[in-house]
Amino acid sequence: MSQNQLLEALEYPFNLSTIMTKRAQIVGELSKLKGIEKRVAVLGESNTSELVRLLDLFLQKNNIKPVFFESNYGQGRQDILSNNVELLKFKPDIVYIHSNYFNIRQWPKYSDAPEQIERLVSNEFESFRTVWDKIGTSLKCLVIQNNFEPSPYRPLGNLDFAHHSGSINFINAINQKIANYAQQNSNFIVNDINYQASLLGLDKWFDFNLWYRSKYAMSFAALTLVAHNIGNMLSSHWGLTKRCLVLDLDNTLWGGVIGDDGQTGIEIGPDSVKGQAHQDFQRYIRKLSERGISLAIASKNSLESAKLGLSHPHSILKHEDFASVQANWGPKSDSIQQISKEVSLGFDSLLFIDDNPAEREIIHQFLPNVATPNVGRNIADYALKIDRAGFFEASKLESEDTNRNQFYADNVQREEHKLQFDSYLDYLKSLEMSAILAKFDQENISRIFQLINKTNQFNLTSRRYNMESVQNCIGSSNTIAIYGRLLDKFGDNGIVSVIVGHILEGVCHIDINLMSCRVLNRQMEFAMLDQLIEFCKTQKIRTVIGEYIESDRNKLVENFYESAGFQLDRRSQNTSFWSLDVSQHQSKNQAIKVSIV
Amino acid sequence: MNTNDVLNKVQETMRGVFENPQINLNLQSSAKDISEWTSLNHINLIVALEHTFNIRFDLGEVEDLANIEELVHLIIEKSQ
Incomplete structure (x- = not known):
């Protein structure tokens, strides 16, 4: 039995005979x-x-x-x-x-x-x-x-x-x-x-x-x-479920081929049997989007055709509902790599839905961490196939989740705004950013917990805390635990960053240092560090130690401490240790107005 | 299906469930000849056989089988 067949036994609706009689082989595959x-x-x-x-x-x-x-x-x-x-x-x-x-x-x-x-x-x-x-x-x-x-x-x-x-x-x-x-x-x-x-x-x-x-x-x-x-x-x-749904267009979001059939020729809406099913599939996707799943398109079409299809009067989803639209004639594996960059999510956070088995196979071959379920050929079953598999299981629903697509929409505005400036700093200043930083409190504990357990990319150590450990940070005299909220002229980004330092014999060891990728390159990470160091000064701490532990997904921050002015102390296999003399610290935040509560 | 076909399928199922490809069954084999055949594994074997042969064993039918021959005959009878 092939590796695929063995692991497919664990996919809904499951193959119980295989699970029971080939368990040893399945365990062998899973151990890889x-x-x-x-x-x-x-x-x-x-x-x-x-x-x-x-x-x-x-x-x-x-x-x-x-x-x-x-x-x-x-x-x-x-x-x-x-x-x-x-x-x-x-x-x-x-x-x-x-x-x-x-x-x-x-x-x-x-x-x-x-x-x-x-x-x-x-x-x-x-x-x-x-x-x-x-x-x-x-x-x-x-x-x-x-x-x-x-x-x-x-x-x-x-x-x-x-x-x-x-x-x-x-x-x-x-x-x-x-x-x-x-x-x-x-x-x-x-x-x-x-x-x-x-x-x-x-x-x-x-x-x-x-x-x-x-x-x-x-x-x-x-x-x-x-x-x-x-x-x-x-x-x-533990933050391992999918967060972005990547969709094909022709014969997935609507019936027919927009490039050949034109806007009036595609099947979407109440006028045809399949059109109804495509429209209901879009309604299901809309629900996913409303609870915080990002949407993207990977289609072999011209961008004009893609937009034409999405502007069909019966199309539930519109062009602006998608965080990234890749409509071109290149391989979809390239499109999905681009999507991954634009939505700031790793491949294992992506789910790809395409009616064409050949396209799914390409993704499976080139980007094996992207989930590519076999949705079959019957559009009436597509929403069920996604639903039953549990790709988007939610253990809780935070307002941060339900507002996420607003954040992305705001980001589109910010990107457009950016084009008007010569220097990046000018652009950042024009965003009129303000940050509110505070020590951990009960009110925001569940968002803090969520960030600690779900952030993968801008995360220096990838350490996870259970609820008890997060609670223990509140009011502790040998822990400095700060969260930060970032606002700008386009809206409130919510709580986006967490930094936790443990004080041991007069030295502050940064145990957690993370930030949501939706505020990447906004200097928020430096505003957070500044505040940690301010707290250190009040406690007469002279040295701060930072740690970078390499994971599959946090390459982005491997040079963070260097850029923040830390000196490299030592490097082992996948970990590097950095130190900073508090008195030598120079703030790198030039764009965010910070207030402390 | 004749006795031999069923015996082979039972053997294959048992090898899988007990995770031991070396198990060799004949009609006289019984639980005491096969070290993996514990009471817990017995339940898993019964469930797997029910799936393999698409049959259902009644309460009392598989609780005290003397040997594999009895099990094979029971499966043949159920499959008809």
Whole structure:
């Protein structure tokens, strides 16, 4: 079996036979992938041994190398409540609580009054909530919790949904409480098995033979779907999901060939069967764009034709919705390299959708880190193919995400503005930039956490902090932790930079120094450094040490400390250490007005 | 499918699930002859066989099989 076929077994809708009988070969292929090591505790309320083996595959596929802690059968929540020493020592990065229908302790009776049933709902919910709260104070890590799937039996039939004592009504009430909890707790996300079970179908989701034989609470097909979803959620949490959708035009965004058929000849909109499907596909893409996914075009067309197609009255997406438009006759691998530069994202953040298998193959050959799913030939399935694979899984939705396309639109204006100036500094000054810098605070902690865990390019050390470590920076006397927001005459760029220094024996070691690429070359990085040094001066610190750790994606900043006036101390394999005498520091920021809060 | 075909397919499935290409089955083989055949692996083997042959074993049918011959006959019976 080829390498591709082996790894395709892990793509939705999955090939369970291959996974079960060729696992050793699949593991062999996965071991060639790079990954970040993460500690994953699986707390089972039922048998989890197969789930952990499947999770191992799906996490490795997503460039996460997991180390597992697995609770003994049925001991999951007990391990938390009783402070299991092994689990505390394990120090998980995340805890996943694998529970479902079988863990409902008390179902309503038909004779129960609505208030009694409300109490039962509360009891079931509280038995979990105490565990989540406990994790919040003891392990302080991310929690992934299943909601509940519909019960397999309906003694009342359809009335089980609407009647206050019905089993489906009961499940839905508990699930609502879980959703409410998630809305109030940033370190808690829900694995929606209610949706996954409906996707698979309840008859395939449950396998009661497995429950009676070995206390597996769901079928292996269901466990595969769960492992896939957990893999995507963790990818998202650690910033490894896709961030830009690169689209072909002809027979992808519309039916037909714009260059041949002209604007009136292409199929888009309610007037034809395929035109409706293309328009709905565009609506789906619009939704992705509204939640912060950047859009780009890689098309073999003239730019005029591309614009003509996008200005079709029924086209949902317009030219200005795209952060980069590459319409030319060159190879699409060149176009995608250009897109990667223009949107400041690495290849592994890109997803390429094209109806033409030959184009997908070229990208697969030349840019293997760009995802090139086989979307098939039927436009009616395209949105589903993207949706089911979970490329754009979101573990949370920040206002920074939903505003991102506004940032890009503002950037287009800034670029146009730039053309009017002779010197770059004049241009920067004309942007009328101001920065607001502050020490870490509770109010902005989730954006700070997101930046630390998702920034790859302008990131000197690529160190990731869990929520606890970010919290610990607040009010600490031996840590200088600053975030920065940048505004200019075109708008607010939001919080775009974080710098963290640890003070050790009178020396400040910069542990994190990162910036969002959307404000590259604006001198914000120097404004941040200046402020760190100001804080150092007030604490009588004479030396600052900076570190550059090379990764696949941060070449951009290899000379940062040199440009900031640091001296090279030493260089090892992939790390260089730089030092600066605080009294010698000269500010390199000439364009940003800084205020401190 | 005759006994031999089924036996070969069972052997292939077992080699994959138990991650041991050296396993050789005959009709008299049983769990005690194959060190990987633990109770946990047994469940995975049963699920894999159900997928391979597109059948479903009832509760009680695969809990105490004496040897591979019984399993092969059960699969043939289920496949008809």
